[in-house]
Amino acid sequence: MARNSAFRLTFWKLVFLLLMAGGLYATFIRFTQGLGASTHLSDQFPWGIWISFDVLCGVMLAAGGFTLTAAVHILNIKRLHSIIRPTILTAFLGYILVCAALMYDLGKPYNIWHPLIMRNPHSVMFEVAYCVMLYTSVLALEFSPIVLEHFKLEKPLKFVRRILIPLVILGVILSTLHQSSLGTLYLIVPEKLHPFWYSPLLPVFFFLSAIAVGLAMTIFESSMSSKHFGVHLELPVLQELGRVLVVVLGVYGILRFEDLANRGALKLAFHPGYETYLFWLEISLAIILPLLLLMQRRVRSSPNGLYFAAVLVVLGFITNRMNVSITGFEGSTGVRYFPKWTELAVTGMIIAIGFALFGLAVKYLPIFPREEVIPEQLQESESDAPVGSPVLEHAGD
Amino acid sequence: MSKALLYDSTVCIGCKQCEQACAAQNDLSYDDGIAGEEYQSAHKLTCVLTRGDKFMRRLCMNCEDPSCASVCPVGALKKTAMGPVTYDPSRCMGCRYCMVACPFSVPKYEWGKLFPKVQKCVMCPDRVAQGKQTACAEICPTGATKFGERDDLVAEARQRIHDNPGKYVDHIYGLEEVGGTSVLLLSAVPFETFGYRTDISKDPMPMLTYRVLSHIPDFVPLGGMVLGGVWWITHRREEVALAEAREAKTDKKNGGKR
Numbered sequence: 001m002a003r004n005s006a007f008r009l010t011f012w013k014l015v016f017l018l019l020m021a022g023g024l025y026a027t028f029i030r031f032t033q034g035l036g037a038s039t040h041l042s043d044q045f046p047w048g049i050w051i052s053f054d055v056l057c058g059v060m061l062a063a064g065g066f067t068l069t070a071a072v073h074i075l076n077i078k079r080l081h082s083i084i085r086p087t088i089l090t091a092f093l094g095y096i097l098v099c100a101a102l103m104y105d106l107g108k109p110y111n112i113w114h115p116l117i118m119r120n121p122h123s124v125m126f127e128v129a130y131c132v133m134l135y136t137s138v139l140a141l142e143f144s145p146i147v148l149e150h151f152k153l154e155k156p157l158k159f160v161r162r163i164l165i166p167l168v169i170l171g172v173i174l175s176t177l178h179q180s181s182l183g184t185l186y187l188i189v190p191e192k193l194h195p196f197w198y199s200p201l202l203p204v205f206f207f208l209s210a211i212a213v214g215l216a217m218t219i220f221e222s223s224m225s226s227k228h229f230g231v232h233l234e235l236p237v238l239q240e241l242g243r244v245l246v247v248v249l250g251v252y253g254i255l256r257f258e259d260l261a262n263r264g265a266l267k268l269a270f271h272p273g274y275e276t277y278l279f280w281l282e283i284s285l286a287i288i289l290p291l292l293l294l295m296q297r298r299v300r301s302s303p304n305g306l307y308f309a310a311v312l313v314v315l316g317f318i319t320n321r322m323n324v325s326i327t328g329f330e331g332s333t334g335v336r337y338f339p340k341w342t343e344l345a346v347t348g349m350i351i352a353i354g355f356a357l358f359g360l361a362v363k364y365l366p367i368f369p370r371e372e373v374i375p376e377q378l379q380e381s382e383s384d385a386p387v388g389s390p391v392l393e394h395a396g397d
Numbered sequence: 398m399s400k401a402l403l404y405d406s407t408v409c410i411g412c413k414q415c416e417q418a419c420a421a422q423n424d425l426s427y428d429d430g431i432a433g434e435e436y437q438s439a440h441k442l443t444c445v446l447t448r449g450d451k452f453m454r455r456l457c458m459n460c461e462d463p464s465c466a467s468v469c470p471v472g473a474l475k476k477t478a479m480g481p482v483t484y485d486p487s488r489c490m491g492c493r494y495c496m497v498a499c500p501f502s503v504p505k506y507e508w509g510k511l512f513p514k515v516q517k518c519v520m521c522p523d524r525v526a527q528g529k530q531t532a533c534a535e536i537c538p539t540g541a542t543k544f545g546e547r548d549d550l551v552a553e554a555r556q557r558i559h560d561n562p563g564k565y566v567d568h569i570y571g572l573e574e575v576g577g578t579s580v581l582l583l584s585a586v587p588f589e590t591f592g593y594r595t596d597i598s599k600d601p602m603p604m605l606t607y608r609v610l611s612h613i614p615d616f617v618p619l620g621g622m623v624l625g626g627v628w629w630i631t632h633r634r635e636e637v638a639l640a641e642a643r644e645a646k647t648d649k650k651n652g653g654k655r
Contacts, residue, residue, distance in 0.1 A: 111489065118472050123470045188602050
């Protein structure tokens with residue numbers, strides 16, 4: 001690799017620089033002129049895209065972290081070990097960016113620490129604040145072995161490995177709580193949210209869809225990394241995730257339609273209208289199309305098929321979160337909300353930073369398995385010479 | 398013991414003196430332009446609506462069990478024993494969940510300010526604590542807005558409906574809505590005319606979220622135990638497999654009887 005290649009302006013670097021420039025200008029407007037000048041938010045529509053996308057979708061897209069750590073460390077599915085580091089990296093970056101986005105959205109961001117000392121245990125927002133704070137710390141610790149290993153810091157590394165299992169359990173509990181609580185947030189507005197999206201089961205839906213998106217994002221990242229960073233694609237592992245995804249989507253889809261039918265909202269789905277179109281867009285992208293695709297062995301065994309299905313699931317549940325938090329309120333408030341350019345610019349910048357940090361981490365840290373630790377070899381060594389096999393020692397990340 | 402406001406729209410003459418008194422009480426500016434605005438905002442905490450020859454006030458209902466106070470993560474909004482639902486801007490971090498959650502969409506935001514506050518009618522808590530009426534009730538020339546004990550005002554509202562058949566819609570708005578509010582309304586025309594929802598729940602809203610939240614203290618130790626248990630089982634299997642393999646190997650070394 002030539003040294004001067006770092007300075008060559010590639011297409012993606014140009015895109016990154018443009019997004020950063022736009023985002024920084026929007027940041028300037030936000031923090032010098034306030035929310036009114038930098039958003040299309042209003043008294044009728046107090047939550048916009050910074051909550052819908054940056055926070056609700058951000059947390060959902062980072063759900064691979066707890067799903068995969070639970071599968072590998074709790075359920076002891078070793079085959080998935082090779083993709084756990086990129087997933088933890090995504091989750092960690094995701095939560096940092098969610099916190100960054102909150103600083104834009106909060107009216108008084110310098111008071112963001114207030115929930116620490118001013119407690120209201122009746123507030124879902126309070127619970128979400130605590131869980132997100134604690135889980136970001138857990139993710140930092142789960143991520144730390146990668147950095148500690150890189151700098152050969154043996155003592156702290158040993159310590160983190162020792163507390164790893166309790167840490168993973170704590171992470172899974174915290175994630176279960178706040179992923180579902182983001183749905184619980186909306187339980188208090190039964191008469192404001194459209195019946196397509198208001199349901200007593202919102203916490204369950206948010207939790208199940210977080211698992212589905214966690215799996216889909218893991219497939220997405222692995223495929224992206226193999227395309228752009230030249231990382232070896234763990235196809236059999238991804239196929240397995242694809243099968244689990246079918247089950248999760250199936251359960252979610254059945255629950256969702258049973259719930260719609262029980263509440264008598266299903267008949268609304270056949271009245272043409274703004275909400276109906278967005279409802280079917282969501283259902284097709286998130287449930288129907290991916291299920292049709294992933295149920296075929298031909299699709300599951302092709303890297304592109306898996307990739308495409310995963311992208312559909314991700315887009316589908318992004319549509320879901322936007323519908324719950326924006327579309328569903330437009331009827332009762334009588335206001336159409338579309339984000340201002342500044343809101344989009346900040347969101348664009350945050351996404352760009354996410355991709356850039358992921359790329360940098362992959363380049364400079366041991367995120368993807370090097371040749372000597374791929375699980376195939378572990379299995380080989382198990383069958384060959386099980387004595388003193390490094391399997392147990394290896395559980396450190 | 399808890400105070401309330403009774404607004405009888407049939408007595409109201411639409412003079413808007415309550416709007417003016419409210420603005421003065423809350424250090425907000427008031428002029429003809431603002432008087433013409435028929436909606437609540439960060440600079441207008443109560444407004445008198447006009448529909449033909451009928452009037453109706455809008456203000457914070459100061460619910461008995463308010464959604465806003467329940468959802469506020471930092472306890473900036475609080476229901477006081479005297480009746481008012483108060484707001485402490487020094488606690489607020491500006492998440493605006495109160496605005497989303499309020500069933501009457503009352504809290505408003507100072508969007509134009511760099512250090513914004515939530516604004517809503519807080520039922521003059523300082524005056525009420527001193528045993529005085531709210532500013533709007535004190536100024537009202539016709540007694541359309543009346544301040545008093547909630548129980549007394551409910552009885553009086555019932556009496557007025559009973560004594561004047563046909564004059565009122567047979568409904569005291571705020572008596573049962575979302576579990577009751579500290580503002581009670583009487584009207585000659587359906588409340589929907591003025592944008593008041595009558596399909597609203599009779600149960601307090603905060604239970605909707607607290608029903609779920611209250612399970613968390615049970616869930617945490619239970620979840621930890623289950624996950625720990627699963628980890629124990631899945632890893633025990635592996636240890637057993639390893640130990641057996643090790644035994645098999647030593648057996649082989651010692652002569653290979655198996």
